[in-house]
Amino acid sequence: MDAMRMVRPPDDAGPQDADGGALRPRLHGMWAAVAAAWGEHADYSDARGAAAAERMLELTAPRPGERVLELACGPAGLGLAAAERVAPDGEVVLSDVVAEMTSIASARAAARELRNVSTRVLDLEQIDEPDASYDVVLCREGMMFAAEPAAAAREIQRVLRAAGRVAVAVWRPRERNPWLGLVFDAVSAQLGRPVPPPGVPGPFALQDASRLRSVLSDAGLVDVEVDELEVPLRAGSFDEWWARTTALAGPLTHVLARLPEEGLQALRGRLRQRLAADHLADLEKARGELAQLADTLDLKVQERTRDLAAANDRLTAEIAERERAEARLLQAQKMEAPWTAD
Numbered sequence: 001m002d003a004m005r006m007v008r009p010p011d012d013a014g015p016q017d018a019d020g021g022a023l024r025p026r027l028h029g030m031w032a033a034v035a036a037a038w039g040e041h042a043d044y045s046d047a048r049g050a051a052a053a054e055r056m057l058e059l060t061a062p063r064p065g066e067r068v069l070e071l072a073c074g075p076a077g078l079g080l081a082a083a084e085r086v087a088p089d090g091e092v093v094l095s096d097v098v099a100e101m102t103s104i105a106s107a108r109a110a111a112r113e114l115r116n117v118s119t120r121v122l123d124l125e126q127i128d129e130p131d132a133s134y135d136v137v138l139c140r141e142g143m144m145f146a147a148e149p150a151a152a153a154r155e156i157q158r159v160l161r162a163a164g165r166v167a168v169a170v171w172r173p174r175e176r177n178p179w180l181g182l183v184f185d186a187v188s189a190q191l192g193r194p195v196p197p198p199g200v201p202g203p204f205a206l207q208d209a210s211r212l213r214s215v216l217s218d219a220g221l222v223d224v225e226v227d228e229l230e231v232p233l234r235a236g237s238f239d240e241w242w243a244r245t246t247a248l249a250g251p252l253t254h255v256l257a258r259l260p261e262e263g264l265q266a267l268r269g270r271l272r273q274r275l276a277a278d279h280l281a282d283l284e285k286a287r288g289e290l291a292q293l294a295d296t297l298d299l300k301v302q303e304r305t306r307d308l309a310a311a312n313d314r315l316t317a318e319i320a321e322r323e324r325a326e327a328r329l330l331q332a333q334k335m336e337a338p339w340t341a342d
């Protein structure tokens with residue numbers, strides 16, 4: 001996407017949450033509380049996000065010498081991958097609103113001995129960087145957590161240079177992400193109210209492709225394209241999935257931590273049942289597909305066997321015919337040269 005320069009919007013007090021408290025600091029605090037778990041699961045988040053990272057880097061094509069800003073970086077697998085592309089003279093700034101997250105990013109950059117990477121604590125809704133200071137902005141799974149995504153889009157547009165590029169990855173609807181949607185549904189059922197509450201950003205806040213497109217276009221970004229990328233999520237067991245999801249899920253982790261033990265057990269039971277039912281349905285579907293495949297294969301084998309038998313018959317007839325012809329020839333030669341001994 002190319003970008004035009006835009007003026008930064010004036011600050012305001014910002015949205016309030018259901019209790020009348022300032023929403024942003026509370027949300028940011030909830031992310032700070034899960035930062036250690038993001039550090040612990042950094043390799044997992046790199047692996048899960050690898051396909052998205054590859055696509056985002058392909059779309060924005062950072063070149064040697066360029067400046068790249070990663071927003072809402074978490075452990076920063078994406079920005080670290082970009083650092084290799086702009087080296088040796090280009091620079092990557094890894095940023096997150098949570099200082100604990102940028103510390104993890106910084107330690108990971110140091111462990112890789114990347115000299116062209118620095119970190120900054122930045123709110124993606126109010127990017128404290130000069131106008132037109134970056135060639136590329138990247139934000140994977142972060143923009144939907146902004147209290148006002150339109151403000152974030154305007155800020156991204158402002159810090160981009162002319163001919164700058166931005167790639168943003170957000171989640172599609174919860175039906176397409178049952179691994180997380182199910183937890184939200186079950187927690188909402190458990191609490192008897194929607195989670196997240198209306199007006200509070202959550203992972204599916206930008207699920208609607210047309211909304212995302214207009215948030216970006218209305219900010220002045222041009223050549224906006226929204227497409228879908230399938231990212232399979234695999235877990236070895238229910239417990240592994242539950243432990244990881246609930247450790248990393250930011251504001252959701254905060255809600256779960258406040259559930260009484262029996263509520264949490266009931267929730268796990270409900271999810272286990274639901275996942276088992278989904279798993280069974282998947283298995284049934286796979287079994288049906290396999291049976292269909294076996295039928296098709298069986299038909300193909302029968303067809304091939306018939307073809308081979310026909311080819312064999314033709315060959316046998318051809319050999320017999322050739323033998324008869326040779327016998328006739330031999331007979332004729334004998335008649336022409338009666339002196340030949342048998």
Ligand SMILES: C[S@@+](CC[C@H](N)C(=O)[O-])C[C@H]1O[C@@H](n2cnc3c(N)ncnc32)[C@H](O)[C@@H]1O
Nearest residue numbers: 031072073074096097098123124140141142145
């Ligand atoms: C789901 S994690 C994604 C982390 C990382 N981008 C990745 O793909 O692995 C969301 C991240 O957004 C950050 N975040 C939430 N609100 C933010 C804001 N307003 N500005 C910057 N970062 C924010 C959180 O601290 C967290 O690191």
